[in-house]
Amino acid sequence: MRYEEKIRTISNYPKPGIMFKDITPLILDGYLLRKAVREMTDKFRNRRIDKVVGAESRGFIFGALVAYELGVGFVPVRKKGKLPYEVISGSYEKEYGLDYIEMHKDAISKGDNVLIVDDLIATGGTVEAMIKMIESLGGKIEGMCFLIELDFLNPREKFKGYDIHSLIHYDKE
Numbered sequence: 001m002r003y004e005e006k007i008r009t010i011s012n013y014p015k016p017g018i019m020f021k022d023i024t025p026l027i028l029d030g031y032l033l034r035k036a037v038r039e040m041t042d043k044f045r046n047r048r049i050d051k052v053v054g055a056e057s058r059g060f061i062f063g064a065l066v067a068y069e070l071g072v073g074f075v076p077v078r079k080k081g082k083l084p085y086e087v088i089s090g091s092y093e094k095e096y097g098l099d100y101i102e103m104h105k106d107a108i109s110k111g112d113n114v115l116i117v118d119d120l121i122a123t124g125g126t127v128e129a130m131i132k133m134i135e136s137l138g139g140k141i142e143g144m145c146f147l148i149e150l151d152f153l154n155p156r157e158k159f160k161g162y163d164i165h166s167l168i169h170y171d172k173e
């Protein structure tokens with residue numbers, strides 16, 4: 001079965017004009033979940049990865065599983081105010097104003113090779129903010145992997161020189 005058959009598009013969610021890719025049917029299928037996580041991990045198995053970084057909340061699902069596959073630590077990126085220890089903050093443009101994300105300052109050490117994982121890359125704004133935080137702590141982005149990439153939003157244009165790996169591509173909404 002193709003992954004696309006277990007990804008449903010919900011029109012106008014969470015607001016008018018957004019075609020939301022709902023991955024919950026895919027992760028409900030144990031076989032496909034394992035296949036997806038393994039394929040997302042494959043390209044990076046023989047590379048030096050020290051940490052996997054994923055943003056809440058669907059980035060936690062895939063990020064933690066990829067980290068488990070690689071046998072490395074997982075770093076959660078959360079919305080502002082959710083992490084208990086000292087944080088570094090990042091911001092990115094949403095349709096209306098800025099959104100803030102945070103990670104613990106001690107989560108990345110200088111020289112760490114980092115893999116960014118999420119369920120989906122759309123405009124790339126979230127990832128761009130994550131990269132800034134990771135690099136300012138001295139981490140190096142070894143690569144990024146996503147289950148879904150929305151090609152029609154051209155996220156790759158923001159990340160020339162970075163290694164991006166996505167399992168599924170949508171060229172239109």
Ligand code: AMP
Pocket residue numbers: 018019020021022055056058059118119120121122123124125126127155
């Ligand atoms: P962006 O910063 O635009 O790349 O958006 C990425 C984040 O927003 C990811 O964590 C996605 O889970 C979520 N997201 C953005 N657009 C969609 C969409 N069409 N369907 C599902 N999730 C989305």
